[in-house]
Amino acid sequence: MASLTFYGGVKEIGGNKILLEDKGTRIFLDFGMCFDRKGDFYEEYLQPRTNNGLRDLMELGMTPRMDGIYRNDLLKINGIEDIMKEIGCDDMSLWISDVKSYDEVAQKNGSPFIQGVLISHGHLDHFQYISLLDEKIPIYCSEITKIVIETAEAVGQGGFEHEFTVAKKRALSTLGKSSYFPGAYTVTTEPVQREYRTLTERIGIGDIEVQSFPVDHSVPGAVAFLITTSDGQTIVYTGDLRFHGSRSDLTENFRSSLKDVTPDVLIIEGTRIDKDTPDSESSVEERCLDLVSQTEGLAMVGFAWKDITRYQTMKNVAERTNRILVISPKLAFLLNRLKHIEELGITDVSGEEAVRVYLKRKQNMIYSRGDYVSSKYDAGYSVDWDRGDPSTINLEHFTNGIRAYEIKQNPSKYLLHLDYYDFNELVDLRPAQGSTYIRASSEPFNEEMRLDEERVRMWLRHFDINSPTHEPLYVHASGHASRAEIKQLIHDINPKAVFSVHTRYPEIFDQIVPANSEVVRPEEGKEYVI
Missing domain, CATH: 3.40.50.10710 (Metallo-hydrolase/oxidoreductase)
Structure with a gap:
């Protein structure tokens, strides 16, 4: 039988990381960052360390300590033993994690531990930490969400937490002759493209069948999922949704498509479960x-x-x-x-x-074209400038x-x-x-x-x-449904069990879920057999 384990999004807004296991198939439903949890330890000028970031985040409980999912270069840099020997340090914990990488587990077992990640939409609290995952793990999302993620990477701050579509693989090297310390060890990076797969209406991932439904949210391209396991069990995951936006028809179509399903499990967000009044x-x-x-x-x-x-x-x-x-x-x-x-x-x-x-003033603050080399999107619609090809340089905003x-x-x-x-x-x-x-x-x-x-x-x-x-x-209208709307959606879908995520008030679900449905308040790290 299939099971669910919640590694984020439990009694908190965002950070959804839900592992679905079905026989030999494992997929994550979202793999996001929780702003509140990160804010407990970090702020603008205190951030995870560039070449120790994954291990910092695991230590502080922001991403799970789990074998078989992470990039090997973020867990251990090849050749680090030479540095340890040179400086006379035998404390391996400074550089080598006890968590096994995606490659290590795949080589040992003859197959990967995980077969994919389903991304519901393009908000960081649902996708940011795919940057930590091995680049060979397929990322499934809508075409629009992929564009949103690509844009977030292009205009973002950079760093290992923003390597959404291109993983900059870290490797040990030495400094060249022109440096202050020729031959000294350093870390270099090499870009490797991640594997993205565009969601169609119905896809198969190992033993699992996934249907996606466009829904309305405060970012375009959001989808909800209907997942069927190898035993015919059905799981609905809403991601984030609302009924009051300009494309509320999408969410209504999702609702009507499920009227005859009676899923075994409904995983539903409850951001505004404490608010009675629908937004507009x-x-x-x-x-x-x-x-x-x-x-x-x-x-x-x-x-x-x-x-x-x-x-x-x-x-x-x-x-x-x-x-x-x-x-x-x-x-x-x-x-x-x-x-x-x-x-x-x-x-x-x-x-x-x-x-x-x-058009902002940048760098030298003199409205010179040279002021925008480090923030190319501020000057126009291209960030992929090539000195040898002037046609790659777009200065639309600088000009107009x-x-x-x-x-x-x-x-x-x-x-x-x-x-x-x-x-x-x-x-x-x-x-x-x-x-x-x-x-x-x-x-x-x-x-x-x-x-x-x-x-x-x-x-x-x-x-x-x-x-x-x-x-x-x-003056605001949220990207999330109100309590009355969530209650009606649960009633219409009529699931056997309701798992609440993405909410600070899971106890309110006890008041609105019909008596014929079981209410489950998931605990982080606990496995739930369906």
Whole structure:
């Protein structure tokens, strides 16, 4: 019989890592990072060490100590014994983990321990730690999610935690003659492409059959899964979903497709299980329309750059208030990568007068083309520049983007997409009196977010934005279903057992699950036989 083991997403938001085992087949349902758990140990200037990162994360319980899934170069660098001998250290624990790599287990057993990872959608709390997994493990996701992941890697911070599509395999080497210490040991990297497989409606992975269903969420490309084991048992995994977005029809179709299934197990998210009232994206548009209409100066709005629905909402607001929407280069990069997917209805931003891209000052801060070599996406739609091939260099934003001094000259003309981490731009923008800042994202729910919130107030107070209170104006609709919607979904699917994940309030499921369904509050690391 099949079994489930939960290695993340238990009594917490995100970090989902659910192992499904069926005879000789093993797959993970998501392999994400939990922001709260990482925040317990790390912050902006305290991070896992580059060449010891996986072992740091395992030590602190952020990813499971499990044989047969991880990259060998993150567990042990080949040739490290030579260094140990040279420095006279016999403490192997500093460099060699007792966890066995994917390759070690595959060689010993004659076959891999794990056959794949199903990624439900492109949020870091569901996919970030695939960067730690062996690059030969197939990653299954929708075409759109793969583009989102590729974009996150292209515009991200780099480092081993962001090697989503290309693993930079580490190996021992020596420094060259031009270095300070020729012949001294060092670590070099070589890029190796990960194996991605695009989900179709129905696929087979070993003994398991997987059906995927598009659902609505705050990032495009999200899917839920119906999994059938070798014994005919059925497992539904919702990933993250909502019923109030612009594509709520997708989630409704998922619901209706399962009406005759009666699955053995439903693994369901409960982010907003404590909230009775459903959200509404249309109400976000109307509230933002009201606020922007009343703004005499610069109107600014913060929202996640992966949230295409929120982008469309703000585009509507800008059009209805006769303003130009100026978006971040990260969002522009993603839109450009997704514009060919007809179902998303994304128009090409290039050359569109109603939507422009903000050009930051970078590096030398003089608006020189050379200032953007280290952050190529800020200048245009390409990050793969080749010195020998000028056609690879895209400077669309450098040429046609909107700059701070242009906004400063006529602030009432624009609605600017400005997120928290771009607040330095306020120094250049110097918003005029009567300017407004809208925070179209979730309100703070942990200590780190509350500290960020206080910094937001300091910035708003300094530049006299949202006067007289200088409080950020929250207008948001979540990417998650409410308690009433979750209750109805469980009732309609009618599972034999309900496993709650991605929630701080698993006890509420006891109140809403029908009496004929068993409620299971999973414990981390415990195996549940279906």
